[in-house]
Amino acid sequence: MRLRLRQLFVIGLALSLLGIGVPAWSEDDPKSCNDLLSADTPAYVVCRWMATPEEAADIAAFWLENDGQHMGEAEPVDPITVDCTEEGNECPESEGDGEMHDVDSPDVPGAEDGGTPDCQNGDECGYVDPTGVTAAEKTAAQATPAGKAAQAVAQTNMRLWIETELADDYKAGKLAEAVKKVAALVAAQPGVVGIRFTSQLGFNQTFTTADELDKFVAETTAALRTAVPGKKLAAHTVVPVFGCGANDACKAEMTKKYPLLDPERIGAWLFKGLIDQLALDNGHLANEYATWKIDAAEAQRNQSIQVRARAWDAYAQIAAEDATFAASGTSQLTEEQATKAITERVASPLQDDAAETVTLWTRWQNDQGQVSRVYGEKWAANATWDQLKKLDSVRARLATIYDPANPEVDVATDLKNLSEVFGQVYLHAA
Template structure:
């Protein structure tokens, strides 16, 4: 009778395609587990017997399903699995293709034509692709040449752009700016795009909602036109430098209402950005009122980043311009060593993923600030950076090809001696 019930249950389980308990469903592989025949099928169809290899296992299965007046069997439903007809030995000729299997690298079937039609944009007012002609034209620009030089030097390349002004100027201006960035981002060696700097600090946006809307719009457009590229923003969170000082936090929150942790964090959790660069400019002087030294303010900042676990949301980088000086870096070798410890080693130790050093820029009066000397001459500050070889994979810099020091190729080659990543201004 028990054998008859087992046979009946086996038939029922086959029809229902239910799974048996995990503890008894599988046993270790052994000889004879699979045989190349089935009931009434051809010898090419294998039958495997993993579910109940012994009579004791079969009885355990039977007991499981027949407990409480077959309660589990009555409640069983079809197991969600796809079925394959193993007797089909040739692909169907219906649909696309020629019905034959092809390996990687095999020539395409006769008559096959590659579809190079650009994708249809979900939003007709926004660009979602760039043409080969636009990519080729971008390669000939100063930015394109800088990207090529950096890639040839083994540097990771990000595009440094400012899309906020174009976003505020309207749909046409924003679309044109995004397309320009997209063509540059398509150049070999580009891994990311920083699409705004000083966000919330320079007065270009007035409310957290406006700031969030811009970041979302820019990220959406860039994800369409430059899929796979990382996206970054640059700003500062002044209250981070306060540490435990409540008067400092209150003052900074009131003075910079768009730059609170509550306003910035939604940008990081939205999926819109992959990298946040925190500027170090305020850390040097803004906290003296509360007797907070620059070193303490910097440590406070990275302590807050860790406390909020922002580094689990996006890559957090430090940004600093303190090693440059007007015309050339003025620091002695000892001063440069101290600066390297304070501005590079300390933030990296405290949790910064990278440190972005400004090595050359011009202010509103036309004065040039450099870490190097004129004509790419070495300085004690540069020589100190050159000694930081163990850290150089974490060192990044900015480069504006519109105003080269000597020439784009020469400038980038020099930067590659110290930096592993460069942000090329578009």
């Protein structure tokens, strides 16, 4: 019964995330939410609610009834084929000899009998490591706290990102040197997904003009693309105007207060392919809009609508980020409070299709040495952590940030415990 309910939840969630249907062009559409968009919204931007839970449950029930009979009876869609001999059809010439070969037969001349074929040895073929990182630099990177922690992450089931801050290096004229260190760390540990190269972008005081901000993003991502080809690039920021919804007074105030956080500018970074993942912080949603009587839930809904309406997820992966579960010492939430918080801050962004992943800060230390945690000190149990451990069905979508230079117990113990909740970890590299 538990497995069946879990299947029903997963299928229902997947269907609700798809939200396939007729565009909400008409105000008579019962699923239209165009009324939440401001009057100056372009005509091509429309808003439509996702499938209702009842609709998703009915569809899921159809596929699961009678022990999944309908799923068993379903057959794959016939593949689309082209007859190259038919008049009028043109097929591109493919490489190879056009003949079928046995499984495990050599695909490179000279590989028979276990020999080493030409161009399988990097030295003979003139292969050059695209990162340009030397063996000595890799060894040095492995010896750093981040390098050692990266090796420990490989022993868990978590996907690994490298988290660093390159804005200060950029301002100091040391971007190339900093990128080289990141590249060495990536080269030293196979399997790194990508690099998060900045946080609070445009929100903090590092950059003061829009041009400076744009130059940083363009030049830093270009340097990283060269140094670590094939790795995803991520950035963290906040877009306060999104929480306003259709409230014009709120939007005017947020635009004035945060001039660099223009959604059109941030969207351009995604459209140009500069950033592969954008994390939007949710910390401000709880109190930034009190003047206009917009509570956290409404602000979250407004932000979700704006993200979907702008189709940002078509250009990059969108992540929601939240640090509010942690508290000084340890989280003090009761089981009921923790469940409510998880529903609002984790489930809501995922179910609203406004985020593909959710990143939760589980531990950090301020300048005075005071530690804030989600879990208990030395991994003591508490209600919040216990509730988070129940989210195994969406573990792959949950991420956290870990600083190996400030462990709770030790790196191995910390990462093992984190892997019980999270499927991804951003490893801080100084």
